[in-house]
Amino acid sequence: xxxxxxxxxxxxxxxxxxxxxxxxxxxxxxxxxxxxxxxxxxxxxxxxxxxxxxxxxxxxxxxxxxxxxxxxxxxxxxxxxxxxxxxxxxxxxxxxxxxxxxxxxxxxxxxxxxxxxxxxxxxxxxxxxxxxxxxxxxxxxxxxxxxxxxxxxxxxxxxxxxxxxxxxxxxxxxxxxxxxxxxxxxxxxxxxxxxxxxxxxxxxxxxxxxxxxxxxxxxxxxxxxxxxxxxxxxxxxxxxxxxxxxxxxxxxxxxxxxxxxxxxxxxxxxxxxxxxxxxxxxxxxxxxxxxxxxxxxxxxxxxxxxxxxxxxxxxxxxxxxxxxxxxxxxxxxxxxxxxxxxxxxxxxxxxxxxxxxxxxxxxxxxxxxxxxxxxxxxxxxxxxxxxxxx
Numbered sequence: 001x002x003x004x005x006x007x008x009x010x011x012x013x014x015x016x017x018x019x020x021x022x023x024x025x026x027x028x029x030x031x032x033x034x035x036x037x038x039x040x041x042x043x044x045x046x047x048x049x050x051x052x053x054x055x056x057x058x059x060x061x062x063x064x065x066x067x068x069x070x071x072x073x074x075x076x077x078x079x080x081x082x083x084x085x086x087x088x089x090x091x092x093x094x095x096x097x098x099x100x101x102x103x104x105x106x107x108x109x110x111x112x113x114x115x116x117x118x119x120x121x122x123x124x125x126x127x128x129x130x131x132x133x134x135x136x137x138x139x140x141x142x143x144x145x146x147x148x149x150x151x152x153x154x155x156x157x158x159x160x161x162x163x164x165x166x167x168x169x170x171x172x173x174x175x176x177x178x179x180x181x182x183x184x185x186x187x188x189x190x191x192x193x194x195x196x197x198x199x200x201x202x203x204x205x206x207x208x209x210x211x212x213x214x215x216x217x218x219x220x221x222x223x224x225x226x227x228x229x230x231x232x233x234x235x236x237x238x239x240x241x242x243x244x245x246x247x248x249x250x251x252x253x254x255x256x257x258x259x260x261x262x263x264x265x266x267x268x269x270x271x272x273x274x275x276x277x278x279x280x281x282x283x284x285x286x287x288x289x290x291x292x293x294x295x296x297x298x299x300x301x302x303x304x305x306x307x308x309x310x311x312x313x314x315x316x317x318x319x320x321x322x323x324x325x326x327x328x329x330x331x332x333x334x335x336x337x338x339x340x341x342x343x344x345x346x347x348x349x350x351x352x353x354x355x356x357x358x359x360x361x362x363x364x365x366x367x368x369x370x371x372x373x374x375x376x377x378x379x380x381x382x383x384x385x386x387x388x389x390x
Contacts, residue, residue, distance in 0.1 A: 004108040009117040013063035014048035018283030026187045030377025043083040064093035131157040136164025136306040140174040141221045166307030166329045186311035187377035193318035203291035204247040226300040233296035241267035244353040292322040305329040318371035322363040324352045339366025
């Protein structure tokens with residue numbers, strides 16, 4: 001593939017929590033390994049969040065510090081910028097505004113990761129902006145409902161990619177109205193997660209979840225409400241660890257004491273996500289130290305049968321940790337039954353736990369093989385570039 005100048009745009013500086021950071025870094029490193037000249041740019045009117053203080057302010061020192069550290073660690077030093085569109089004079093960190101504008105003119109492709117980048121006149125000089133949707137369902141419903149701002153925003157992109165592999169098939173219920181969606185997956189730089197370290201005897205099934213997301217992207221469609229939250233799905237399967245005879249640990253932010261007690265009575269262990277949210281290497285180590293992952297999917301992904309698969313679960317697989325996760329239609333595209341298990345019922349969960357216990361090492365090997373074959377960054381971003389015609 002001919003060397004291209006690629007800009008990755010996202011929000012890992014303005015929302016520098018570990019899962020978001022890794023989601024973007026995998027694109028940057030994957031493109032680098034394909035030989036491309038890769039830049040990371042945030043150019044937004046969105047106020048940044050500081051996870052160390054839990055504050056949203058107009059100061060971007062913390063965001064700039066995080067991006068500078070990432071640039072050193074992952075080899076894109078002098079190839080990054082944070083542009084504060086919300087402040088007078090449009091100040092920047094990293095590259096200057098002049099260099100950012102030139103980059104937009106020269107770039108062979110601009111990847112709008114997670115679809116979070118709003119447009120401005122500087123950016124719109126490019127006609128090579130590619131939308132990468134990580135949360136399938138909401139935008140398709142907005143199009144069906146005729147939301148003009150969504151239609152106009154999406155049409156400004158050269159191509160639209162989605163993690164929802166069922167979108168555009170008969171298995172997805174929302175009409176597309178002429179929009180063409182190309183499927184992709186979350187890339188994972190598998191060697192960054194590979195470990196020869198075996199979990200300790202005390203290791204348990206774990207996951208990381210934000211409990212308080214409901215309401216942010218909830219949407220009504222054809223008389224039904226679809227939640228952008230895992231909370232209802234976790235409650236449906238709250239008895240899973242007790243029934244399986246295992247401890248399940250969740251790093252989450254449940255504040256309700258009665259609800260926490262209900263989880264604990266069902267053999268859940270709850271821990272704070274704050275330290276690993278602030279430090280992406282602690283998050284990385286938490287996954288590597290786990291026995292396996294047990295998690296659910298957001299209501300929207302499940303009931304709309306999107307075919308979505310979690311970027312966090314892909315990291316567990318790359319670390320050689322088996323995954324039990326709720327079915328969204330992904331098993332049509334990914335191998336399940338060893339290393340990776342999709343479930344719809346409690347019995348499915350119990351069978352998956354038994355299978356992992358019966359051959360743990362074999363399931364760990366299978367998990368790594370699935371990550372290498374289906375999520376390796378070089379393969380995923382390489383296919384994305386080809387499908388984009390680059």
